Amino acid sequence: MATIRVQSEPFDTGLxxxxxxxxxxxxxxxxxxxxxxxxxxxxxxxxxxxxxxYPGMTERALSSIAAEAESRxxxxxxTVIHRYGRLVPGDPIVLxxxxxxxxxxxxxxxxxxxxxxxxxxxxxxxxxxxxxxxxWVEARADDDAAAARWDPPFPAAHAR
Amino acid sequence: MSEASHPRGTALRQRAxxxxxxxWAAVPAGAALLIWPALLNGxxxxxxxxxxxxxxxxxxxxxxxxxxxxxxxxxLLSAHLTLWLPTAAQAALLSYMLWITQAxxxxxxxxxxxxxxxxxxxxxxxxxxxxxxxxxxxxxxAILGIAALGLGKQSRAQTVGxxxxxxxxxxxxxxxxxxxxxxxxxxxxLRRTVPWRPLTSLAAALTFLLxxxxxxxxxxxxxxxxxxxxxARLIADGPARDYLDHACPAAGYRLCAWRDRLTAxxxxxxxxxxxxxxxxxxxxxxxxxxxxxxxxxTVLTYPARVLAGAVRNAVRQLGRSQLGDTLVADYLTEAVxxxxxxxxxxxxxxxxxxxxxxxxxxxxxxxxxxxxxxxLAAGAAACALILxxxxxxxxxxxxxxxxxxxxLAANAxxxxxxxxxxxRYEARVAWLITLPPLIALSRSPKNAxxxxxxxx
Numbered sequence: 001m002a003t004i005r006v007q008s009e010p011f012d013t014g015l016x017x018x019x020x021x022x023x024x025x026x027x028x029x030x031x032x033x034x035x036x037x038x039x040x041x042x043x044x045x046x047x048x049x050x051x052x053x054y055p056g057m058t059e060r061a062l063s064s065i066a067a068e069a070e071s072r073x074x075x076x077x078x079t080v081i082h083r084y085g086r087l088v089p090g091d092p093i094v095l096x097x098x099x100x101x102x103x104x105x106x107x108x109x110x111x112x113x114x115x116x117x118x119x120x121x122x123x124x125x126x127x128x129x130x131x132x133x134x135x136w137v138e139a140r141a142d143d144d145a146a147a148a149r150w151d152p153p154f155p156a157a158h159a160r
Numbered sequence: 161m162s163e164a165s166h167p168r169g170t171a172l173r174q175r176a177x178x179x180x181x182x183x184w185a186a187v188p189a190g191a192a193l194l195i196w197p198a199l200l201n202g203x204x205x206x207x208x209x210x211x212x213x214x215x216x217x218x219x220x221x222x223x224x225x226x227x228x229x230x231x232x233x234x235x236l237l238s239a240h241l242t243l244w245l246p247t248a249a250q251a252a253l254l255s256y257m258l259w260i261t262q263a264x265x266x267x268x269x270x271x272x273x274x275x276x277x278x279x280x281x282x283x284x285x286x287x288x289x290x291x292x293x294x295x296x297x298x299x300x301x302a303i304l305g306i307a308a309l310g311l312g313k314q315s316r317a318q319t320v321g322x323x324x325x326x327x328x329x330x331x332x333x334x335x336x337x338x339x340x341x342x343x344x345x346x347x348x349x350l351r352r353t354v355p356w357r358p359l360t361s362l363a364a365a366l367t368f369l370l371x372x373x374x375x376x377x378x379x380x381x382x383x384x385x386x387x388x389x390x391x392a393r394l395i396a397d398g399p400a401r402d403y404l405d406h407a408c409p410a411a412g413y414r415l416c417a418w419r420d421r422l423t424a425x426x427x428x429x430x431x432x433x434x435x436x437x438x439x440x441x442x443x444x445x446x447x448x449x450x451x452x453x454x455x456x457x458t459v460l461t462y463p464a465r466v467l468a469g470a471v472r473n474a475v476r477q478l479g480r481s482q483l484g485d486t487l488v489a490d491y492l493t494e495a496v497x498x499x500x501x502x503x504x505x506x507x508x509x510x511x512x513x514x515x516x517x518x519x520x521x522x523x524x525x526x527x528x529x530x531x532x533x534x535x536l537a538a539g540a541a542a543c544a545l546i547l548x549x550x551x552x553x554x555x556x557x558x559x560x561x562x563x564x565x566x567x568l569a570a571n572a573x574x575x576x577x578x579x580x581x582x583x584r585y586e587a588r589v590a591w592l593i594t595l596p597p598l599i600a601l602s603r604s605p606k607n608a609x610x611x612x613x614x615x616x
Contacts, residue, residue, distance in 0.1 A: 052444075056496070064434075
């Protein structure tokens with residue numbers, strides 16, 4: 001069963017890796033992804049990114065995405081931690097860990113998880129810029145395209 | 161000869177004023193009886209919404225769909241120790257309201273109060289509602305509070321306390337505003353006067369909602385995002401889908417892009433993470449503004465269909481009051497457990513051992529369903545007789561009965577017609593139909609003689 005957490009406080013990647021590995025000798029590799037708030041361009045510098053969510057609903061959505069990953073690849077463990085609240089450039093925002101007996105499913109599942117998280121996790125995101133302007137983040141075509149590549153039928157080489 | 165010097169008058173006075181200790185013990189004793197399902201379960205009964213309510217109270221944070229009332233109360237009353245404390249508190253409030261309500265008909269008596277609570281605990285959904293950590297428990301409390309304030313008289317301290325509890329109850333769930341308004345209107349008609357005391361509670365609740373939403377959401381209003389619920393209802397019933405078919409794509413709504421994913425299930429729209437509401441990246445204020453526009457245009461385009469749908473759903477809601485949909489463990493692991501682990505870790509381990517977690521609670525409740533149905537049917541028949549008696553001579557019991565029935569109908573309208581039809585919505589109040597007959601049964605002819613029309 002996947003570990004799902006939605007929290008405002010920072011996460012400890014090393015600690016989460018240790019938790020995922022604790023007591024296991026069948027894991028051959030862990031795919032890991034740490035998302036970080038990017039500070040945009042010098043012409044339009046980002047001051048902060050604020051994420052709002054609906055407690056309970058978000059965890060359900062993340063659990064559903066993790067369950068989809070577990071159904072597609074032979075995973076031995078999975079951790080998804082997403083932060084909310086006000087984050088500034090450089091802050092870690094999301095952690096994805098996927099453990100498997102072999103590297104290929106671990107890496108593929110990690111890639112899948114972050115692609116789907118970007119487009120399907122129900123967060124409302126608002127960017128605040130240094131010039132005082134603020135706007136809500138809309139869907140990005142490149143995120144949609146990245147997620148769409150996992151729509152069935154997905155590459156056979158990635159199947160469990 | 162004064163009553164005090166009359167032997168029979170003295171005896172009656174003694175019955176009407178029981179020992180003070182027994183009076184004070186009656187309400188907690190009744191409360192203890194009303195939380196037996198939580199004791200059976202091994203932990204207060206939770207619902208997936210309880211997770212969001214805990215977050216509102218403990219973080220604290222504003223929820224988009226709920227008033228900032230019940231969640232903070234949970235955190236406050238738990239003393240950051242255990243959720244058993246708010247469970248006991250809400251059972252005590254319900255017991256107190258039952259005590260106050262009996263005074264409308266006859267002087268409250270500790271033994272009779274405990275007997276009344278025991279019967280309600282054994283044969284109705286009341287204890288299940290009191291044992292569940294959801295604002296549902298405040299629906300009957302609001303109805304009884306308005307009945308007490310609008311139909312009877314209490315001491316100054318009782319009036320202040322009852323009015324305060326009623327205000328909190330009204331503010332705790334948006335549907336309670338409609339229920340309370342209907343009950344206050346009923347009290348006004350029955351007493352042929354302006355019921356200032358319950359009106360004060362309603363005004364206090366409205367003021368709190370306006371101020372808390374202005375501060376917390378930056379949007380003054382009773383329900384800043386209520387349009388999303390109305391849209392979900394109209395989509396499910398059909399008129400909003402037909403309107404979008406007609407208006408898209410020219411109207412330029414964001415929802416036009418999701419038209420093929422709008423179904424006849426309002427819960428799917430509101431609570432499925434893959435629904436257009438959650439998948440559209442538009443922030444809530446933007447989505448709610450569009451929802452308000454679509455709702456307005458739909459109502460203007462199809463007024464008769466919208467009205468017919470509301471009546472149909474309200475009638476369906478009136479007939480749905482079975483226990484069960486709050487007793488399952490659906491989504492509790494995702495929605496509630498992480499919050500218990502974070503803020504009440506000792507409770508988290510108790511919860512994992514509860515019958516609800518193991519999926520055994522619905523079966524326990526199902527065994528009682530025939531008894532609940534039988535008592536509801538008997539209560540409905542008895543209420544009809546009580547109302548018929550008022551045709552001969554108006555009486556306080558008939559007034560209470562009328563107000564309760566108005567409350568049940570308003571609850572069905574507020575939830576079924578404006579939200580969605582769920583058993584839990586009517587189950588939270590349907591048991592009140594047994595209350596007037598039970599009060600009548602425990603009123604002996606001598607008691608009836610002894611009571612004052614408006615006991616204080």
